[in-house]
Amino acid sequence: MFGNYxxxxxxxxxxxxxxxxxxxxxxxxxxxxxxxxxxxxPAYDESHFELLGLAKKIxxxxxxxxxxxRLARTMAEAKPDIVFHLAAQALVREAYRxxxxxxxxxxxxxxxxxxxxxxxxxxxxxVYITSDxxxxxxxxxxxxxxxxxxxxxxxxxxxKGCAELVFDAYxxxxxxxxxxxxxASTRAGNVxxxxxxxxDRLIPDCIRALRKKESIEIHHPESTRPWQHxxxxxxxxxxxGRHLGGGKGAEFCKSWNFGPNNSANKNVGEVVQDVxxxxxxxxxxxxxxxxxxxxxxxxxLNCDRASHYLHWSPTWNYPDSIGETVGWYRRYVEGAEIxxxxxxxxxxYNHAWKAAGRD
Numbered sequence: 001m002f003g004n005y006x007x008x009x010x011x012x013x014x015x016x017x018x019x020x021x022x023x024x025x026x027x028x029x030x031x032x033x034x035x036x037x038x039x040x041x042p043a044y045d046e047s048h049f050e051l052l053g054l055a056k057k058i059x060x061x062x063x064x065x066x067x068x069x070r071l072a073r074t075m076a077e078a079k080p081d082i083v084f085h086l087a088a089q090a091l092v093r094e095a096y097r098x099x100x101x102x103x104x105x106x107x108x109x110x111x112x113x114x115x116x117x118x119x120x121x122x123x124x125x126x127v128y129i130t131s132d133x134x135x136x137x138x139x140x141x142x143x144x145x146x147x148x149x150x151x152x153x154x155x156x157x158x159x160k161g162c163a164e165l166v167f168d169a170y171x172x173x174x175x176x177x178x179x180x181x182x183x184a185s186t187r188a189g190n191v192x193x194x195x196x197x198x199x200d201r202l203i204p205d206c207i208r209a210l211r212k213k214e215s216i217e218i219h220h221p222e223s224t225r226p227w228q229h230x231x232x233x234x235x236x237x238x239x240x241g242r243h244l245g246g247g248k249g250a251e252f253c254k255s256w257n258f259g260p261n262n263s264a265n266k267n268v269g270e271v272v273q274d275v276x277x278x279x280x281x282x283x284x285x286x287x288x289x290x291x292x293x294x295x296x297x298x299x300x301l302n303c304d305r306a307s308h309y310l311h312w313s314p315t316w317n318y319p320d321s322i323g324e325t326v327g328w329y330r331r332y333v334e335g336a337e338i339x340x341x342x343x344x345x346x347x348x349y350n351h352a353w354k355a356a357g358r359d
Contacts, residue, residue, distance in 0.1 A: 001031065001238075001350055001353060001354070001358075002031065002238055002239065002242045003242065004031075004032070005031075005241075005242040005245065006028060006031035006032060006033045006082075006238070006241075006242075007031065007032035007033070008032060008033070008034070009032075009033050009034070009081045009082055010033070010034045010036070010078065010079060010080045010081050010082070010122070011028050011033045011034065011035050011036070011080055011081065011082045011083075011084065012035075012036050012037075012038065012075055012078050012080035012082070012083045012084070012123075013025055013028070013035060013036070013037050013038070013083075013084045013086065014037075014038050014039060014065055014071075014083075014084070014085045014086055014087035014109075014113060015039050015065075015085075015086035015087030015088060016035070016037025016038070016039050016049070016054070016058070016060070016086070017037065017039040017040065017041060017042045017043075017047065017049040017054075017062075018039065018042075018043075018049075018086065018087075018088075018090070019048060019191075019193070019195060019196040019197075019198065019230070020086055020129075020191060020230055020233075020234065021037070021039060021049075021086045021087075022047075022048040022049040022052055022054060022195060023048070023193065023195070023230050023231065023234055023342070023346075024084060024086065024234050024237070024238075025037055025049075025054055025058055026052060026054070026339075026342055026343065026346065027231075027234060027238070027346055028238075029057060029058065030343065030346060031238075034059075035057075035058040035059065036058065036059040036061065036074070036078040036080060037054070037058050037059065037060050037061065038061045038063050038065070038071060038074050038075070038087070039061075039062065039063070039087055040062065040063075040064060040087075041062055043198075044197040044198065045197070046197055047197070048194070048195025048196070048197075048338070048342075051195070051338035051339075052338055052339050052342060053339060059078065061074050064105075064109075065087045065105060065108075065109030065110075065112055065113060066104050066105060066108055066109055066112065067112075068111075068112040068115060068116075071112050071113070071116050072112070072115065072116040072119060072120070075116045075117075075120045075123075076116075076119070076120050079120070079122040080120070080122060080123055081122060081123070081124055081125065081245075082123070082124065082125040082126075082127070082241055082245065083113070083117055083123055083125070083126045083127070084127045084129065084237060084241070085110070085113045085126065085127070085128045085129055086129050087105070087109055087113075088105060088106050088109070088129075088130075088131075088163075089101060089102040089105040089106055089156075089159070090131075090198070091156070091198060091199070091200055091201065092133075092154060092156045092157075092200070093199075093200040094156075094199075094200070095154065095155040095156035095159065096154065096155060096156075099155035102155050102156060102159050103155065103158075103159050103162070105159075106156075106159035106160060106162070106163050107159055107162045107163055107166060110128070110163045110166040110167060111166055111170075113126075113128070114126075114128075114166065114167065114170040114174075114175065117175070117181065117183070118170070118174055118175060118178065121180065123180070123181060124180050124181060124182065124245060125181075125182055125183070125241055125244045125245045125249070126175070126181065126182075126183035126184075127183075127184060127186060127237050127240055127241050127244070128167050128183060128184065128185045128186070129185070129186050129188075129237065130160045130163045130164050130167075130185055130186070130187055131160045131187060131188070131189050132144070132187050132188060132189030132190070132226075132257070132259065132299060132301050133152060133156060133157040133160045133189060133299075134150050134152070134157070134160040134161045134163065134164045134187055135148055135149070135150060135151070135161075135187075135299075136148070136149040136150060136151030136152065136161070137152070137153075137157070137298075137299055139298045140298075141298065142300075142302065143257075143259070143262075143300045143301045143302030143303070144257070144299075144300070144301055144302060145257070145302045145304070145305070146187070146254065146255040146256065146257055146305055150164050150165065164185055164187075164255070167183075167185045168185075171183055171253070176253065182244040182245065182249035182250060182252070182253055183244070183253055184240055184244060184252055184253055184254055184255065184256060185255045185256070186233070186236065186237055186240065186255070186256050186257075186258060187255065187256070187257050187258070187301065188228070188232075188233035188236070188257070188258040188259060188301070189225070189226075189259070189299070189301075190225040190226055190227050190228065190299075191228060191229070191230045191232075191233060192227055192228070192229060192230065192321060192322065192325045193229050193230030193231070193321075193324070193325050193328065194324075194325060194327075194328025194329055194332065194341070194342065194345070195328070195338075195342070196230075202218075202268060202271060202272070203271075203275065203325060205217075206272060206275045206276075206282075207275075207329045209282070210275075210276075210279050210281070210282045211333065213281075215282075215283050215284060215285040216272055216275075216276070216282060216283070216284045216285065217284075217285050217286075217287050218268055218269065218272055218284060218285075218286055218287070219286075219287055219288060219289055220268055220288075221267060221268050221269030221272075221286055222267050222268070222269065223267060223268050223298075224265055224266065224267045224268075224298050224299075224300075225265070225266070225267075225268075225299055225300075226259050226260045226262075226264050226265050226299070226300045226301065227260065227264050227265075227266055227271060227318060227321060227322065228259060228260040228264060228314065228316075228321055229316050229320070229321035229324055229325060229349075231315075231316070231345070231346065231349045232258065232260065232314055232315065232316060232321070233258040233259075235312075235315065235349070235353065236256070236258035236306065236310075236312055237258070239310060239312050240252065240256060240310060240312075243310060251309070252309070252310070254305075256305060256306050256310070257301040257302060257303045257305065257306060258301075258303060258306060258312070259300065259301035259303050259314075260314045260317075260318065260321070261313075261314055261317065262300070263317060263318055264314075264317065264318040264321070265300055266318065269284075269286075271322065272284050274322050274326075275322070275326055278322065278323060278326040278327070278330075279326055279330065311358075313356075315349060315352045315353050315356055315358075316349065316352060320352075324345055324348075328341060328342075328345065
């Protein structure tokens with residue numbers, strides 16, 4: 001895939017111990033890259049990173065992106081060609097509990113990554129990942145474009161809007177003036193897939209309840225989101241990284257949305273029923289809490305830019321995405337070897353990508 005672009009490349013991944021970061025690191029290894037990861041220790045029991053044994057397969061460095069000196073030193077030692085910045089505090093409710101820590105990680109962490117990339121002369125490409133929550137959500141029915149207003153009414157969304165402003169300021173003021181460097185920011189959200197154990201996130205909460213044979217509790221069954229498998233945005237990031245590193249890389253130095261087709265817009269209640277059906281058992285309990293933190297009712301992305309200029313589009317539809325996700329957890333519970341299971345899903349996605357006429 002990707003024209004063998006990543007074969008032999010040195011790649012630096014922040015947040016590699018997290019859900020998306022562990023999948024990306026595994027994919028990069030399969031593509032022949034030499035990976036250095038910089039992140040906090042895994043936050044959850046049954047961590048996907050640990051189940052994959054990634055600490056023995058890549059250069060694994062435990063560190064905080066808020067530690068500017070250590071981050072810059074580690075990146076300089078790694079001498080990467082490409083940087084994927086995924087490290088973040090990624091949970092809406094955790095941001096209500098710890099807004100200061102969330103802003104510190106998501107905003108100053110982004111500053112520190114940009115500073116390091118600015119100074120480490122080996123870096124030729126930066127893919128700076130934020131979230132679809134970076135947009136100022138006004139609950140309209142159409143998808144947000146990359147040119148729409150940034151912002152947020154809650155700490156998490158505001159931190160992601162700020163992270164995008166950080167990238168834009170660094171790109172305009174500094175990074176765009178460095179001949180060796182091409183950079184872009186990306187926005188995706190409501191990612192599902194095996195190996196996610198985060199609290200207060202729908203699929204992991206469902207799986208925990210099902211394993212304990214307890215009812216799945218949901219608070220906002222009507223909230224609608226565009227659900228996509230983790231390999232969808234990661235494929236977009238890798239596709240974008242290849243374009244940034246090509247001869248026309250300057251044309252791609254902007255912001256990009258990576259989201260599913262509109263058919264993947266499902267409300268929470270529908271997703272939970274699909275999980276129960278695919279698992280083969282379970283029940284749901286709706287617990288409405290008038291004092292619960294604010295959650296946006298509707299959110300989706302317009303991905304016309306990626307479709308037109310990157311020739312990127314989703315590979316798996318919603319039934320594929322939810323089916324592969326629940327199937328991963330089911331096989332894990334049955335004792336499957338996780339590295340083989342995860343790599344088999346990457347291979348399955350690769351075949352679907354190529355069948356769609358992509359390279």
